[in-house]
Amino acid sequence: MLAHYGYKDGSGEYFIIIDTDKCDGCEECVTACPVGVFEVGEDENDPFREEPVAKVSEDHRKKIKYSCAPCKPVSGRKSLPCMNSCDPDAISHSW
Amino acid sequence: MEKEYWRWPESKWTSSDIDWKDGDIISAGVDVGSVSSQAVVLIDGKLYSYSNFRTGSDSPESAQKVMDKAMEETGLSQDKIHYTVGTGYGRVNVPFAKRAITEIACHARGANFMYGPTVKTILDMGGQDCKAIHCDEKGKVTNFLMNDKCAAGTGRGMEVFADLLSVPIEDMGRLSFEVDEEPEPVSSTCVIFAKSEAVGLLRKGWAKEKVLAAYSSAMAHRVVELLERIKVEKDFAITGGIAKNEGVVKRIEAELKIKALEAKHDTQIAGALGGALFAKALIEKERGLR
Ligand code: SF4
Ligand code: SF4
Numbered sequence: 001m002l003a004h005y006g007y008k009d010g011s012g013e014y015f016i017i018i019d020t021d022k023c024d025g026c027e028e029c030v031t032a033c034p035v036g037v038f039e040v041g042e043d044e045n046d047p048f049r050e051e052p053v054a055k056v057s058e059d060h061r062k063k064i065k066y067s068c069a070p071c072k073p074v075s076g077r078k079s080l081p082c083m084n085s086c087d088p089d090a091i092s093h094s095w
Numbered sequence: 096m097e098k099e100y101w102r103w104p105e106s107k108w109t110s111s112d113i114d115w116k117d118g119d120i121i122s123a124g125v126d127v128g129s130v131s132s133q134a135v136v137l138i139d140g141k142l143y144s145y146s147n148f149r150t151g152s153d154s155p156e157s158a159q160k161v162m163d164k165a166m167e168e169t170g171l172s173q174d175k176i177h178y179t180v181g182t183g184y185g186r187v188n189v190p191f192a193k194r195a196i197t198e199i200a201c202h203a204r205g206a207n208f209m210y211g212p213t214v215k216t217i218l219d220m221g222g223q224d225c226k227a228i229h230c231d232e233k234g235k236v237t238n239f240l241m242n243d244k245c246a247a248g249t250g251r252g253m254e255v256f257a258d259l260l261s262v263p264i265e266d267m268g269r270l271s272f273e274v275d276e277e278p279e280p281v282s283s284t285c286v287i288f289a290k291s292e293a294v295g296l297l298r299k300g301w302a303k304e305k306v307l308a309a310y311s312s313a314m315a316h317r318v319v320e321l322l323e324r325i326k327v328e329k330d331f332a333i334t335g336g337i338a339k340n341e342g343v344v345k346r347i348e349a350e351l352k353i354k355a356l357e358a359k360h361d362t363q364i365a366g367a368l369g370g371a372l373f374a375k376a377l378i379e380k381e382r383g384l385r
Contacts, residue, residue, distance in 0.1 A: 004240040008321060015240070015324070044197045045236050047373055094324075 001046065005056035006064040006094070014065040015094040016082075018054050020045075022090035025052035032085030035060075035067050054090065068093075101254035103131075103264045103336065106361050107164055109144040115171050118143075120378050123165070123176045124201065124370020125158050125192060127185030130222025130250045131336060132157045133367035134165040136176070140375050142208075144169060145364045150222075154188035162191070178378045180370035184223075194377065199228060199239045201369030206332050207234025208368055210356045215328040218318065218347075218355075219365065220337035222250040227322050234369070240325050250336040255290060256310055260303045271307040271342030278305050280313035289313065307342065315346035322351070331355050338362035 006015035020043060029038045039057045043049040060067045071080045072095065083091045115121060118138035126133045128150060135145045146164035150157045158181070166172065173191060181189030182201040189195070198219070206217045212232040219226040229238035257264040278301075281292045293306050301309075314337075333355045337343050339362060348354050360368075 001236050002238040002325075004238070004324065007242055008324070013324065045200045045239065047194070047196050047200060047377070 003045065003055065005061050007062065009065075011065070013094040014068070016056050016064060016068070017092045017094070018056075019090045019092075020049075020053050022088040023054050023086075024088055024090075025054065026087070027054075028085040028087070029054055029082045029091060032081045034070060034081065037064075037067055038082065068095075098261070100257040100261055100263050103149075103250075103254075103339075105146075105148045106363075107144075107146045107167070108361070109169060110142060113138050113141060113143050115143060115169060115175070120375055121171075121176050122371050122374035122378060123162065123179040124205075124367040124372070124374060125162055125179060125181050125189045126183040126198070126201065126364075126366035126370060127154050127158050127161075127181070127189060128183045128198075128222050128366070129185075130254075131363055132161045132183070132185075133361075133364045134158075134161040135364055135367040135371045136165050136171065137368075137371045137375055140372070142360070142368070144171075145361065145367065147361055147363045150185070154185035155190050158185070158189040158191075178374040178381075180374040180377070182366050182370045193374075196370060196373055198366050199226060199241070200236055201366045201373065202226065202334055203228050203230035203236045203239075203369065204234040204372050205365035205367070205369030206230070206334055207232075208372060209334075209358060209360060209365060210330065210332045213330045214332050214356065216322075216325075216331045217365075218322065218331070218333045220249065220318065220333060220335040220343075222336065225249060225318060225321060227325050229325060229328065234372075238325050240321065242321050252289075252314070253337065253340065256293070256307070259290060259293060260297075260306060262303060262307065265339075267307055267311075268340040268342035268344070270304050271311045272345075273304040274302075274308045277312065278309045280316055281309045282313075311340070311342040312346050315343050315350060318343075318347055319350045327351055327353055329353060332358070334358075334362050334365035336363050 001020040043053040132150045133147045179192045181192030181195045186195040217228040225242045227240045
Protein backbone atom coordinates (compact mmCIF):
# COMPACT_ATOMS: atom_id res chain seq x y z
CA MET A 1 0.00 0.00 0.00
CA LEU A 2 1.20 3.49 -0.77
CA ALA A 3 0.32 5.54 2.28
CA HIS A 4 0.34 9.26 1.54
CA TYR A 5 0.76 11.34 4.65
CA GLY A 6 0.48 15.07 4.37
CA TYR A 7 -1.56 17.45 2.27
CA LYS A 8 -1.71 19.85 -0.60
CA ASP A 9 -2.32 23.52 0.00
CA GLY A 10 -2.07 26.79 -1.90
CA SER A 11 1.72 26.78 -1.65
CA GLY A 12 2.41 23.22 -2.81
CA GLU A 13 2.29 19.51 -2.12
CA TYR A 14 3.70 18.13 1.07
CA PHE A 15 3.50 14.38 1.18
CA ILE A 16 5.66 11.66 2.64
CA ILE A 17 4.79 8.39 1.02
CA ILE A 18 5.46 5.05 2.66
CA ASP A 19 5.27 1.89 0.60
CA THR A 20 4.03 -0.46 3.28
CA ASP A 21 4.70 -3.53 1.12
CA LYS A 22 8.41 -2.68 1.17
CA CYS A 23 8.61 -1.52 4.78
CA ASP A 24 9.88 -4.17 7.20
CA GLY A 25 9.40 -2.15 10.36
CA CYS A 26 13.15 -1.87 11.08
CA GLU A 27 12.74 1.57 12.67
CA GLU A 28 15.83 3.05 11.00
CA CYS A 29 13.77 6.02 9.81
CA VAL A 30 12.54 6.70 13.32
CA THR A 31 16.10 7.31 14.52
CA ALA A 32 17.30 8.97 11.31
CA CYS A 33 14.73 11.76 11.18
CA PRO A 34 15.94 14.77 13.15
CA VAL A 35 12.44 15.86 14.13
CA GLY A 36 10.77 12.54 14.90
CA VAL A 37 8.28 12.44 12.04
CA PHE A 38 8.08 8.65 11.97
CA GLU A 39 6.79 6.00 14.27
CA VAL A 40 6.52 2.26 13.83
CA GLY A 41 3.49 0.33 14.96
CA GLU A 42 0.31 -1.45 13.96
CA ASP A 43 -0.86 -0.83 10.40
CA GLU A 44 -4.01 1.20 11.01
CA ASN A 45 -5.15 0.81 7.44
CA ASP A 46 -4.72 -2.92 7.12
CA PRO A 47 -6.25 -4.75 10.08
CA PHE A 48 -4.93 -8.11 8.88
CA ARG A 49 -1.29 -7.12 8.72
CA GLU A 50 0.53 -8.67 11.66
CA GLU A 51 3.93 -7.03 11.20
CA PRO A 52 4.56 -3.48 12.41
CA VAL A 53 4.87 -0.75 9.82
CA ALA A 54 6.26 2.80 9.63
CA LYS A 55 3.87 5.75 9.58
CA VAL A 56 3.99 9.49 9.97
CA SER A 57 2.94 10.29 13.50
CA GLU A 58 -0.43 11.95 14.02
CA ASP A 59 1.24 15.15 15.30
CA HIS A 60 3.10 15.71 12.06
CA ARG A 61 0.49 14.76 9.48
CA LYS A 62 -1.07 18.18 9.27
CA LYS A 63 2.16 20.16 9.39
CA ILE A 64 4.65 18.22 7.25
CA LYS A 65 5.52 21.42 5.38
CA TYR A 66 6.95 22.82 8.60
CA SER A 67 8.14 19.58 10.17
CA CYS A 68 10.26 18.74 7.14
CA ALA A 69 11.56 22.27 6.60
CA PRO A 70 15.11 21.29 7.67
CA CYS A 71 15.21 18.86 4.74
CA LYS A 72 13.77 21.11 2.03
CA PRO A 73 15.99 21.56 -1.05
CA VAL A 74 16.60 25.21 -0.07
CA SER A 75 18.38 24.14 3.05
CA GLY A 76 21.09 22.63 0.87
CA ARG A 77 20.64 18.97 1.65
CA LYS A 78 21.12 16.58 -1.23
CA SER A 79 19.08 13.67 -0.02
CA LEU A 80 16.74 13.16 2.85
CA PRO A 81 17.97 11.42 6.00
CA CYS A 82 14.79 9.35 6.23
CA MET A 83 15.12 8.05 2.67
CA ASN A 84 18.81 7.34 3.11
CA SER A 85 18.19 5.32 6.22
CA CYS A 86 15.64 3.05 4.61
CA ASP A 87 17.30 0.03 3.00
CA PRO A 88 14.20 -1.35 1.29
CA ASP A 89 13.49 2.09 -0.28
CA ALA A 90 10.07 2.32 1.24
CA ILE A 91 10.06 6.10 1.72
CA SER A 92 9.53 8.81 -0.88
CA HIS A 93 8.30 12.40 -0.81
CA SER A 94 6.60 14.93 -3.03
CA TRP A 95 8.99 17.89 -3.03
CA MET B 96 -38.65 28.50 14.69
CA GLU B 97 -36.22 29.45 11.99
CA LYS B 98 -35.92 26.92 9.17
CA GLU B 99 -32.82 24.79 9.38
CA TYR B 100 -31.73 24.59 5.77
CA TRP B 101 -28.61 22.59 6.53
CA ARG B 102 -30.58 19.69 7.99
CA TRP B 103 -30.02 16.65 5.75
CA PRO B 104 -32.35 13.67 5.79
CA GLU B 105 -31.39 10.96 8.25
CA SER B 106 -32.10 7.41 7.16
CA LYS B 107 -32.83 3.94 8.38
CA TRP B 108 -33.35 0.67 6.53
CA THR B 109 -34.04 -2.96 7.43
CA SER B 110 -34.08 -5.91 5.05
CA SER B 111 -37.41 -7.66 4.77
CA ASP B 112 -35.90 -10.89 3.41
CA ILE B 113 -33.54 -11.79 6.21
CA ASP B 114 -34.36 -13.07 9.69
CA TRP B 115 -31.43 -12.41 12.03
CA LYS B 116 -32.41 -15.48 14.07
CA ASP B 117 -31.25 -17.68 11.20
CA GLY B 118 -27.87 -16.00 11.20
CA ASP B 119 -24.70 -17.76 12.17
CA ILE B 120 -22.50 -14.67 12.21
CA ILE B 121 -23.99 -11.34 13.27
CA SER B 122 -21.52 -8.50 12.81
CA ALA B 123 -21.79 -4.73 13.09
CA GLY B 124 -19.88 -1.63 12.08
CA VAL B 125 -20.31 1.81 13.63
CA ASP B 126 -18.85 4.89 11.96
CA VAL B 127 -18.80 7.97 14.16
CA GLY B 128 -17.91 10.92 11.97
CA SER B 129 -17.61 14.58 12.79
CA VAL B 130 -20.98 15.39 11.22
CA SER B 131 -22.84 12.09 10.83
CA SER B 132 -22.78 8.62 12.35
CA GLN B 133 -23.87 5.32 10.88
CA ALA B 134 -24.39 1.76 12.04
CA VAL B 135 -24.63 -1.31 9.83
CA VAL B 136 -25.63 -4.85 10.81
CA LEU B 137 -24.73 -7.82 8.64
CA ILE B 138 -26.16 -11.32 8.95
CA ASP B 139 -23.67 -13.84 7.55
CA GLY B 140 -22.17 -11.06 5.48
CA LYS B 141 -25.50 -9.92 4.01
CA LEU B 142 -26.78 -6.41 4.57
CA TYR B 143 -29.50 -6.62 7.21
CA SER B 144 -30.03 -3.11 8.54
CA TYR B 145 -28.48 0.32 8.76
CA SER B 146 -29.07 3.76 10.19
CA ASN B 147 -27.57 7.17 9.46
CA PHE B 148 -27.97 10.04 11.93
CA ARG B 149 -26.37 13.31 12.87
CA THR B 150 -23.49 13.05 15.34
CA GLY B 151 -24.27 14.72 18.66
CA SER B 152 -21.82 16.49 20.91
CA ASP B 153 -21.00 13.23 22.65
CA SER B 154 -19.36 10.50 20.52
CA PRO B 155 -20.11 7.42 22.68
CA GLU B 156 -23.72 8.51 22.94
CA SER B 157 -24.01 9.04 19.18
CA ALA B 158 -22.51 5.59 18.62
CA GLN B 159 -25.09 4.01 20.90
CA LYS B 160 -27.91 5.94 19.27
CA VAL B 161 -27.15 4.84 15.70
CA MET B 162 -26.63 1.28 16.87
CA ASP B 163 -30.01 1.29 18.64
CA LYS B 164 -31.65 2.80 15.55
CA ALA B 165 -30.21 0.08 13.33
CA MET B 166 -31.65 -2.59 15.65
CA GLU B 167 -34.99 -0.82 16.23
CA GLU B 168 -38.07 -2.98 15.71
CA THR B 169 -36.00 -6.02 14.77
CA GLY B 170 -35.90 -7.69 18.18
CA LEU B 171 -32.13 -7.76 17.80
CA SER B 172 -30.11 -6.58 20.78
CA GLN B 173 -26.48 -5.70 21.39
CA ASP B 174 -25.66 -8.96 23.16
CA LYS B 175 -26.67 -10.94 20.05
CA ILE B 176 -24.06 -9.21 17.94
CA HIS B 177 -20.87 -11.26 17.86
CA TYR B 178 -18.42 -8.58 16.89
CA THR B 179 -18.57 -4.81 16.40
CA VAL B 180 -15.93 -2.67 14.71
CA GLY B 181 -15.74 1.08 15.34
CA THR B 182 -14.51 3.47 12.66
CA GLY B 183 -14.52 7.17 11.81
CA TYR B 184 -12.82 10.00 13.62
CA GLY B 185 -14.65 8.97 16.80
CA ARG B 186 -13.74 5.30 16.35
CA VAL B 187 -12.02 4.99 19.68
CA ASN B 188 -15.21 6.32 21.24
CA VAL B 189 -17.43 3.42 20.34
CA PRO B 190 -17.63 1.77 23.77
CA PHE B 191 -19.15 -1.49 22.60
CA ALA B 192 -16.74 -2.02 19.68
CA LYS B 193 -14.19 -4.78 20.06
CA ARG B 194 -11.79 -3.13 17.67
CA ALA B 195 -11.22 0.21 15.95
CA ILE B 196 -10.21 0.31 12.27
CA THR B 197 -9.49 3.44 10.20
CA GLU B 198 -12.03 4.96 7.82
CA ILE B 199 -9.58 4.44 4.98
CA ALA B 200 -9.63 0.66 5.36
CA CYS B 201 -13.37 0.59 6.08
CA HIS B 202 -14.41 2.81 3.18
CA ALA B 203 -12.48 0.70 0.69
CA ARG B 204 -13.99 -2.48 2.05
CA GLY B 205 -17.49 -1.00 2.19
CA ALA B 206 -17.30 0.47 -1.32
CA ASN B 207 -16.13 -2.89 -2.64
CA PHE B 208 -19.34 -4.42 -1.24
CA MET B 209 -21.61 -1.57 -2.32
CA TYR B 210 -20.30 -1.10 -5.83
CA GLY B 211 -18.73 -4.46 -6.57
CA PRO B 212 -15.18 -5.71 -7.15
CA THR B 213 -14.58 -3.51 -10.22
CA VAL B 214 -14.20 -0.41 -8.03
CA LYS B 215 -10.60 0.80 -8.12
CA THR B 216 -10.81 4.42 -7.01
CA ILE B 217 -12.95 5.70 -4.18
CA LEU B 218 -13.44 9.30 -3.31
CA ASP B 219 -14.95 9.70 0.11
CA MET B 220 -16.38 13.14 0.70
CA GLY B 221 -17.21 13.21 4.35
CA GLY B 222 -18.34 15.77 6.88
CA GLN B 223 -14.95 17.26 7.53
CA ASP B 224 -12.43 15.59 5.28
CA CYS B 225 -11.88 14.13 1.86
CA LYS B 226 -10.10 10.88 1.09
CA ALA B 227 -8.93 9.39 -2.15
CA ILE B 228 -8.38 5.64 -2.02
CA HIS B 229 -7.28 2.96 -4.47
CA CYS B 230 -8.20 -0.61 -3.69
CA ASP B 231 -7.86 -4.03 -5.26
CA GLU B 232 -10.71 -6.33 -6.29
CA LYS B 233 -11.06 -7.54 -2.71
CA GLY B 234 -11.42 -4.04 -1.31
CA LYS B 235 -7.92 -3.96 0.17
CA VAL B 236 -6.33 -0.51 0.16
CA THR B 237 -3.43 -0.14 -2.25
CA ASN B 238 -2.97 3.63 -2.11
CA PHE B 239 -4.53 6.44 -0.12
CA LEU B 240 -4.44 10.14 0.40
CA MET B 241 -6.37 12.24 2.82
CA ASN B 242 -7.20 15.90 3.12
CA ASP B 243 -8.36 16.86 6.56
CA LYS B 244 -6.72 20.23 6.77
CA CYS B 245 -9.64 22.25 5.55
CA ALA B 246 -13.39 21.92 5.14
CA ALA B 247 -13.40 22.58 1.38
CA GLY B 248 -15.32 19.90 -0.44
CA THR B 249 -16.90 18.57 2.71
CA GLY B 250 -20.34 18.21 4.21
CA ARG B 251 -19.69 20.89 6.80
CA GLY B 252 -18.95 23.38 4.03
CA MET B 253 -22.19 22.44 2.28
CA GLU B 254 -24.17 22.97 5.46
CA VAL B 255 -22.71 26.45 5.81
CA PHE B 256 -23.77 27.29 2.25
CA ALA B 257 -27.25 25.83 2.67
CA ASP B 258 -27.79 28.17 5.57
CA LEU B 259 -26.20 31.17 3.92
CA LEU B 260 -28.35 30.85 0.81
CA SER B 261 -31.48 29.57 2.60
CA VAL B 262 -31.60 26.55 0.31
CA PRO B 263 -32.52 23.12 1.72
CA ILE B 264 -29.41 20.96 1.46
CA GLU B 265 -31.09 18.33 -0.73
CA ASP B 266 -32.00 20.96 -3.30
CA MET B 267 -28.54 22.44 -3.63
CA GLY B 268 -27.38 20.11 -6.39
CA ARG B 269 -30.43 20.60 -8.59
CA LEU B 270 -30.52 24.37 -8.11
CA SER B 271 -26.85 24.73 -8.94
CA PHE B 272 -27.71 23.73 -12.53
CA GLU B 273 -30.45 26.33 -12.90
CA VAL B 274 -28.13 28.85 -14.48
CA ASP B 275 -28.00 30.08 -18.06
CA GLU B 276 -24.29 29.72 -18.16
CA GLU B 277 -21.76 28.16 -15.80
CA PRO B 278 -20.15 31.03 -13.85
CA GLU B 279 -16.47 31.18 -12.91
CA PRO B 280 -15.83 29.13 -9.78
CA VAL B 281 -15.44 31.17 -6.60
CA SER B 282 -11.74 31.80 -6.22
CA SER B 283 -11.33 30.49 -2.71
CA THR B 284 -12.30 27.01 -1.67
CA CYS B 285 -11.65 27.68 1.99
CA VAL B 286 -15.16 27.68 3.43
CA ILE B 287 -14.67 30.84 5.43
CA PHE B 288 -13.31 32.84 2.48
CA ALA B 289 -15.76 31.27 0.04
CA LYS B 290 -18.58 32.31 2.33
CA SER B 291 -17.55 35.94 2.37
CA GLU B 292 -16.98 35.82 -1.36
CA ALA B 293 -20.51 34.45 -1.79
CA VAL B 294 -21.94 37.20 0.40
CA GLY B 295 -20.23 39.71 -1.89
CA LEU B 296 -21.66 38.07 -5.02
CA LEU B 297 -25.17 38.05 -3.56
CA ARG B 298 -24.79 41.75 -2.82
CA LYS B 299 -23.72 42.32 -6.38
CA GLY B 300 -27.08 40.87 -7.36
CA TRP B 301 -26.12 37.31 -8.28
CA ALA B 302 -28.96 34.80 -8.03
CA LYS B 303 -28.60 32.05 -5.42
CA GLU B 304 -28.42 29.48 -8.18
CA LYS B 305 -25.46 31.20 -9.74
CA VAL B 306 -23.63 31.47 -6.44
CA LEU B 307 -24.31 27.78 -5.85
CA ALA B 308 -22.98 26.91 -9.28
CA ALA B 309 -19.82 28.91 -8.63
CA TYR B 310 -19.30 27.28 -5.26
CA SER B 311 -20.06 23.74 -6.44
CA SER B 312 -17.59 23.96 -9.28
CA ALA B 313 -14.91 25.36 -6.97
CA MET B 314 -15.45 22.40 -4.65
CA ALA B 315 -15.35 19.95 -7.52
CA HIS B 316 -12.15 21.47 -8.84
CA ARG B 317 -10.50 21.33 -5.48
CA VAL B 318 -11.30 17.63 -5.12
CA VAL B 319 -10.09 16.85 -8.63
CA GLU B 320 -6.80 18.50 -7.71
CA LEU B 321 -6.52 16.21 -4.73
CA LEU B 322 -7.20 13.20 -6.94
CA GLU B 323 -4.46 14.17 -9.38
CA ARG B 324 -1.81 12.89 -7.05
CA ILE B 325 -3.10 9.33 -6.98
CA LYS B 326 -4.86 9.37 -10.39
CA VAL B 327 -8.33 8.07 -11.00
CA GLU B 328 -8.55 4.54 -12.35
CA LYS B 329 -11.88 3.11 -13.38
CA ASP B 330 -14.22 2.06 -11.87
CA PHE B 331 -14.72 5.16 -9.84
CA ALA B 332 -17.12 5.60 -6.92
CA ILE B 333 -17.94 8.45 -4.58
CA THR B 334 -18.99 7.75 -1.00
CA GLY B 335 -20.03 10.01 1.86
CA GLY B 336 -22.66 12.71 2.14
CA ILE B 337 -21.50 14.84 -0.80
CA ALA B 338 -22.02 11.85 -3.10
CA LYS B 339 -25.70 12.81 -2.83
CA ASN B 340 -25.07 16.31 -4.17
CA GLU B 341 -25.35 16.04 -7.94
CA GLY B 342 -24.15 19.62 -8.30
CA VAL B 343 -20.73 18.60 -7.05
CA VAL B 344 -20.73 15.03 -8.38
CA LYS B 345 -21.59 15.96 -11.97
CA ARG B 346 -18.98 18.69 -11.98
CA ILE B 347 -16.34 16.27 -10.69
CA GLU B 348 -17.35 13.77 -13.38
CA ALA B 349 -17.14 16.46 -16.04
CA GLU B 350 -13.67 17.53 -14.96
CA LEU B 351 -12.37 13.98 -14.71
CA LYS B 352 -14.28 12.84 -17.79
CA ILE B 353 -15.21 9.72 -15.84
CA LYS B 354 -18.64 8.76 -14.56
CA ALA B 355 -19.00 7.58 -11.00
CA LEU B 356 -20.90 4.36 -10.30
CA GLU B 357 -24.46 4.60 -9.01
CA ALA B 358 -25.01 3.53 -5.41
CA LYS B 359 -27.76 1.14 -4.40
CA HIS B 360 -27.70 2.20 -0.78
CA ASP B 361 -27.15 5.34 1.27
CA THR B 362 -23.65 6.50 0.25
CA GLN B 363 -22.95 7.57 3.82
CA ILE B 364 -22.90 4.00 5.14
CA ALA B 365 -19.75 2.84 3.29
CA GLY B 366 -17.50 3.21 6.35
CA ALA B 367 -19.82 1.43 8.79
CA LEU B 368 -20.48 -1.26 6.20
CA GLY B 369 -16.75 -1.85 5.79
CA GLY B 370 -16.46 -2.03 9.58
CA ALA B 371 -19.16 -4.68 9.72
CA LEU B 372 -17.42 -6.68 6.97
CA PHE B 373 -14.14 -6.56 8.90
CA ALA B 374 -16.05 -7.60 12.02
CA LYS B 375 -17.32 -10.65 10.18
CA ALA B 376 -13.83 -11.56 8.99
CA LEU B 377 -12.48 -11.09 12.52
CA ILE B 378 -15.08 -13.46 14.00
CA GLU B 379 -14.18 -16.03 11.39
CA LYS B 380 -10.57 -15.63 12.33
CA GLU B 381 -11.43 -16.06 16.01
CA ARG B 382 -13.45 -19.14 15.27
CA GLY B 383 -10.56 -20.55 13.28
CA LEU B 384 -12.50 -20.42 10.03
CA ARG B 385 -9.86 -18.37 8.27
S1 SF4 C 1 13.43 2.60 7.58
FE1 SF4 C 1 12.11 1.94 5.90
S2 SF4 C 1 11.77 -0.24 6.26
FE2 SF4 C 1 12.57 0.63 8.15
S3 SF4 C 1 10.73 1.14 9.35
FE3 SF4 C 1 11.33 2.99 8.22
S4 SF4 C 1 10.15 2.87 6.33
FE4 SF4 C 1 10.08 0.85 7.24
S1 SF4 D 1 12.36 14.88 5.22
FE1 SF4 D 1 13.69 15.20 7.02
S2 SF4 D 1 12.32 15.98 8.60
FE2 SF4 D 1 11.05 15.10 6.99
S3 SF4 D 1 10.71 13.02 7.62
FE3 SF4 D 1 12.50 12.94 6.31
S4 SF4 D 1 14.21 13.17 7.70
FE4 SF4 D 1 12.40 13.75 8.82
